[in-house]
Amino acid sequence: MTTLLNDDFYERLMSLHDGLSDEQSARLNARLVLLMANHIGAGETMDGLLEKAQEDQT
């Protein structure tokens, strides 16, 4: 699947965190994860993403 994520998106995502403390950033990320999870919907896609996120745990 091709992705629509591009430099423009990345810049916007990063700019959300401009000027935020680590805690504020963490909270923003938490809200974003929740909103995205709701958008995707529970199920196999979400299960796969959870697994993938866990794979790169350092």
Place this chain on the structure above:
Amino acid sequence: MANYQYQPFDYVKPPELEGGEASTVPVAIIGAGPIGLAAAIDLAQRGIKVIVLDDNNVVSIGSRAICWAKHTLEIFDRLGIGERMLDKGVTWKIGRLFHGEDEVYNFNLLPEDGHKYPAFINLQQYYVEQYLAERCAEFPDLIDLRWKNKVVDHQDDGDLVHLTVETPDGAYALAAEYVLACDGAGSATRQRMGLSFKGETFEEQFLIADVEMEQSPFETDEPERWFWFKPPFHNGQSALLHKQPDNIYRIDLQLGPDADTEHEKTEAAVMPRLKAILGDKPFKLDWMSVYKFQCAKLKRMVHNRVIFVGDSAHVVSPFGARGGNGGIHDVDNLGWKLAAVLGGADQGLIETYNTERLLGASENVQNSSRATRFMTPKSSMEMMFRDEVLKLAGKEDFARKLINSGRLSVPCALPLDQETDAKAPRKIGTVIVDSPVSKDGKACQLIDCMTGNHQLLMLNQSGADLYDIHDGQLDTAQRLKDSTNLLAKRYGVNCAYLIRPDRYIAAITNDVSEEALNHLATLARHTGATNERAA
């Protein structure tokens, strides 16, 4: 001075100590709490003689279990005290959820039309026990309720359980074909048998208090339920306020893991906390307790002729009211099976109690552990997620669904699936839903027509025929009219349901020929979930 007037029950010197012979009874029940008393009534209604032995002689001190869910109320209806509970109990509709100073949202539990019982009521455990004890007295020939009779030993010889019972007048022996251990979370029966009772222990401490106040603490006279995450009056924890009968309000306050238990129990510590919630309105402290809890269950609830029922078999956190309700679900599952086995049915039926109620217990443990985790996040990141869920919930419906201050007790689904391709609105392994009907020209509810036997509900164009089933054969039918069309909506037409005594649907068919219905009736002999099905 407590609001409720505790009337001690009379101790009577047992006949065994008056020179009578040692009794052998079909069933001895250890513990006269709500579970033991409900079990006694269920068995007595099936004609089984029971002796109930309790080491104490009063009902529950303190309100303890107060929240009785719909399914449980319908069981109590069958046991004869449901309507009395409903009359006395408090039914709230508006719930408000706060995060800090702000109300995140509120909801209205508008009841669905056509049910005899609401989603739940609040009623103190002492009333429930009192009603149950009074109902027991209506079976003087079948229920022998013995207060201040403490079981101190038991031996299962394979066919009989031999009990040693201590009383103020000395000890005596008793034998029973089956013993129900309804002796609560600290079950002495379980301890005597050295059974493992492991699970998750939570370090969080909670203050539970009942206060009596004339003026409502809510902004309206209607009873509401208020729940706070991080309440402004109580640093960083959660709080719950809801109403019981007699102008008693229940307050639950999360105190944290490091609270000084002995200090928190003092009035000097409690009163300022309560004033912070209730403001300047006058109130009187009625009862309080500081507690921790664990979620744990037995590996097996049936040990030959000793059967564990209620808290003796499984304990959960209070969130979701799954302790008292879960125990009554145990009783409902066991009563008909034990009565059938005492009447000659295969003992394997009791094994299905073990299978089915361990499933229920697992579900209750899982639900209450999840609620506990939401209320007591384990890390700072988990706390952030929890708080952001609360923040989003102000405007996002999906986030409201993640908020967990307890998932109210509902009956667990059972793996009863028979091979079926029947099409019907209800599913095998679920509990029937109530509906208005009329019988003999009078309006009533489907729940009122349940007899506690196996039954067969056959839907037709004008309503339904509800047969009792005895010995695998259709017996007399009640002719029900569908006065509101809700019966057809909830059950369909031209289909038939085999219903167990505990109102679980065990089979469904679209073939409503006489032959098919007779066949369905024969299945009534085998309607318990086995281990293979549950696996």
